[in-house]
Amino acid sequence: MSRDLLKKIVKILDDKKAEDIEVIEIKELTIISDYFVLASGTSTTHIKALTDELEERLSAEGIRPRQIEGRATGWILLDYQNIVVHIFLPDAREYYNLSRLWNDAARIAPEELLSHIS
Numbered sequence: 001m002s003r004d005l006l007k008k009i010v011k012i013l014d015d016k017k018a019e020d021i022e023v024i025e026i027k028e029l030t031i032i033s034d035y036f037v038l039a040s041g042t043s044t045t046h047i048k049a050l051t052d053e054l055e056e057r058l059s060a061e062g063i064r065p066r067q068i069e070g071r072a073t074g075w076i077l078l079d080y081q082n083i084v085v086h087i088f089l090p091d092a093r094e095y096y097n098l099s100r101l102w103n104d105a106a107r108i109a110p111e112e113l114l115s116h117i118s
Contacts, residue, residue, distance in 0.1 A: 002034050002082040005063065009054065009085060010113045013039045016053045017046075018087070022099060023108040034082040035108075038098060040090050044074070047087045051076045054085065 006023065013021055018039035027034040041047035048071070055065065055078065067079040074089035075096065086098060 005058075005080065006035055006037070006083055006108075007113045008058065008061075009037055009080075009083060010110050012054050012057050013037070013050060013085075013087075014110065014114060016050050018050050019090075020093075021110040023110060023113065024099070024102050025106040025108055026102060029102070029105055033079075033084045035084070036098065036102065036105075037083060037085045038088070038093065039086070040088050040093050042090075044089065047074070047076055047089060050087050051078065054078060054087075 010021060010023065018041060020038075020040045022038040024036040024038070025034065026032065026036055039050065041050050051068070051071070055068070058064070058080075063080065065078045065080050067077075069077040069079075074092035076087045078085040078087075088096075
């Protein structure tokens with residue numbers, strides 16, 4: 001289930017023109033979640049649109065986030081239990097630098113996930 005949901009999330013973000021999508025596999029390092037998905041938007045409007053699209057398309061399949069944080073900030077977090085999605089403005093992403101914090105974690109190329117979607 002996690003891997004299928006991961007593919008859907010990456011596809012939705014890619015379809016909506018998210019920038020610099022990064023998938024970090026953290027399940028071997030923490031119990032917080034299995035994956036982090038990081039993506040950037042070009043503006044506040046864009047990150048809100050990415051969030052709305054993700055929430056709407058997954059909700060249509062009965063998949064709802066456990067929690068959403070930061071709607072009024074440059075960093076929106078959607079918690080889908082095994083997958084936590086972080087949508088940033090570029091400045092916020094650079095400042096918090098989650099990629100560096102989880103440097104020891106495995107990475108999954110978004111292209112690999114997108115190539116397996118039918």
